Amino acid sequence: MSGKNKLGRVLADNAVVILFILLSVIAIPFSGFxxxxxxxxxxxxxxxxxxxxxxxxxxxxxxxxxxxxxxxxxxxxxxxxxxxxxxxxxxxxxxxxxxxxxxxxxxxxxxxxxxxxxxxxxxxxxxxxxxxxxxxxxxxxxxxxxxxxxxxxxxxxxxxxxxxxxxxxxxxxxxxxxxxxxxxxxxxxxxxxxxxxxxxxxxxxxxxxxxxxxxxxxxxxxxxxxxxxxxxxxxxxxxxxxxxxxxxxxxxxxxxxxxxxxxxxxxxxxxxxxxxxxxxxxxxGGASVKKASLLNAFLGIFLLHLMFYVSPRAGQNLFGSAMIGEYFRQFVGYGVIALSLVLYAWKTRRDAVFAREVLKNNGSSGHSDAAKEGAAK
Amino acid sequence: MKISLKTPKEKRRFLIRIALVLLYFCVTIFVLFNGRGHTILIDNKDADDLSYEAVDGMEVSIDSQESAEYWPGDRDKAVVRGQKHKIRISFFDEEIPEFEATFTVPFSVDMLILSVPKMLAGIEPFIETFVAPDFVDTFEKEESAESFDSFEDMYDGLQQEDYYIGS
The missing domain is CATH 1.10.3470 (ABC transporter involved in vitamin B12 uptake, BtuC)
Structure with a gap:
């Protein structure tokens, strides 16, 4: 796998975490906390x-x-x-x-x-x-x-x-x-x-x-x-x-x-x-429907609540209405669930395609277990 | 339902389950009795018949709570947990020695009134259940028993009868 592909894969795997970190980094200075x-x-x-x-x-x-x-x-x-x-x-x-x-x-x-x-x-x-x-x-x-x-x-x-x-x-x-x-x-x-x-x-x-x-x-x-x-x-x-x-x-x-x-x-x-x-x-926190860890739980609580805490005040300071932040709170909550589920479905499909390619390339030289598993997905 | 206890493993499992159920009930009873909160109204008032008199300045503390100052006619509250408590009274008159006593409150009662002068005079019972006067009930009873010419009369009548809580 090329370096570009690797980076893309890492970004896609951690899209939600990266998105939240970015949003928080932007919102913190505006919140004034x-x-x-x-x-x-x-x-x-x-x-x-x-x-x-x-x-x-x-x-x-x-x-x-x-x-x-x-x-x-x-x-x-x-x-x-x-x-x-x-x-x-x-x-x-x-x-x-x-x-x-x-x-x-x-x-x-x-x-x-x-x-x-x-x-x-x-x-x-x-x-x-x-x-x-x-x-x-x-x-x-x-x-x-x-x-x-x-x-x-x-x-x-x-x-x-x-x-x-x-x-x-x-x-x-x-x-x-x-x-x-x-x-x-x-x-x-x-x-x-x-x-x-x-x-x-x-x-x-x-x-x-x-x-x-x-x-x-x-x-x-x-x-x-x-x-x-x-x-x-x-x-x-x-x-x-x-x-x-x-x-x-x-x-x-x-x-x-x-x-x-x-x-x-x-x-x-x-x-x-x-x-x-x-x-x-x-x-x-980066968990998916199939995979989660203690780290995902704690990182997720930190990032979600950081966003919940700073966004109403940032909304107040930026747009003159705390309701923007409140709206953002609800929007982010539902949005992150939808985004994670879509990303999970997309990743599963992507892995299957990747596994199929591996299977094709190794067709003559025997099938690896990982490829078989991926193709089954 | 038939419980089979043939193997030692089954017996052990059964015993563990029984122990867990017993532990559950024991802990429930412990927290129920030990954590039950009661509000104690500490009273420093004269008797209506002057059989005992209010203390002329004292500091009262219940269990290890912060003490509060009381002058004649004062009433304050302390929120306590459990049924057995210790009361410590130190008088402003330094010649009178400190007073310490233990008392028990009934489990089912939420709010009690403790009369310090009564307790010091050795008159029983110095702790009684406190029932807040129900304004609506009293109001309805009074309204049906008496007829008022105007709302102002009714209001004055109720004021005189001391129906308002805290008046």
Missing amino acids: SVQNILQEMFTRLGRNSFLVLALLLPIYAGMGLNFGMTLGAMAGQIGLIMAIDWGIAGWRGLVFAALVGTPLSILLGWICGAVMNRAKGREMVTGYILAFFMNGVYMFLVLFTMGAVIPVRSATILLTRGYGIRNTLNLDLVRASLDKLLMLRIGPFFIPVATYLVIAVLCVFIVWFKKTKLGQDMRAVGHDLVVADSAGIPVERTRIIAVVISTVLACYGQIIFLQNMGNMATYNAHDQTGFFAVAAILV
Whole structure:
């Protein structure tokens, strides 16, 4: 391959990352934020969002693409938080309680999600997306109509004035920043939420360890080729369900960590964009539908949130309206998902063409395994 | 459903699952009781029948929270976690020694009122459940029981009866 082709390939493989770095480099000076300000915000946002984004990794390893069904886990986490606030459980204990309430719910929802996805192999992403819409209806019914009417709610302050249904916005004062403040370290001008980072580090260690276990290897085999994995005796459907269940449970914990950092909860909307922004973040980091790593997750969160943070102010300073930046935020979110999916499809086709060429050239001298694999794609 | 526990591996797996379920319930109960928040209203007022009198200047702290100053007629709040608490009172009159006591609050109660003068006088119960007066209920009851000539009369009547929370 010539040097020009190589460069083109590298640029194409990392198009989204390069695009985001360029946009950020342009937007930062116009935003007028100091480096210190931006870095502090990035530290906070990394702590807030990392857990949610890392929850996407296992389904990607299992070949199920980007798990838009993680919204179900976020709903379970929110129900846990509603219970914790209703019972007046404060501090980190409130978060643990919310996680304990959310865990069985998210396992159940994850199992349902996995079972549905097993019936829609090859279309997991759109299935997860639509399933999240459906489950949103169930969640609304549960929270808006049954809480206070069928499910007992102790605290009248969280109920709507009609006597049942949870208020649109829930004040999370009892658990606000309780994980972040558990171990806050000050390094120079920066405040680092060490406890939150420790929890994220534990999850990273878990993911690295899990990949090496028998189940983790099975997951990767399933992700590589369903038929071959099945022939090798791996319980494909069970493995896929486990991947989605773990992802949903992690999304539940991620949403709890996210909301404790925010300090309040939009009861009926907070989970809506959870999957969408997590997916956008991991794609910005250079991941694809088939391949993702811890580095992709962290790089993506950094770049996406850097863009989210500086773009409204840059829009304000450039065009006199912060709405431009807000519009840009939505546009970038959807745009990056679309761009990544298009690039993924294009790369797959390009690899297949390349492999076919290699196969043609080596036609007489035997076929290489890589060429065969590429041509099959 | 029949659980087969033939092999040692199956037995071990079953035991681990039971242990996990038990751990789940134990941790839930621990955080439920240990993290339950209560609002304690600390009161320094005279009794209506003058059976006890407000303390003439003191500093009160609950558990390891920051202390607050109280003068006669003052009321402030402290938000605590768990059921067992320690109260420390230091008086402005330096001749009176510091007072320390422990007390327990019921799990199910959100807001309590702790009368410091009552506690110092040894009158039980010095902690009582605090129920905020429900303005709407009282308003409706009052409206049906009495007839007012005008809105101003009704408003004055309610003011006199001290129905407004915080008045």
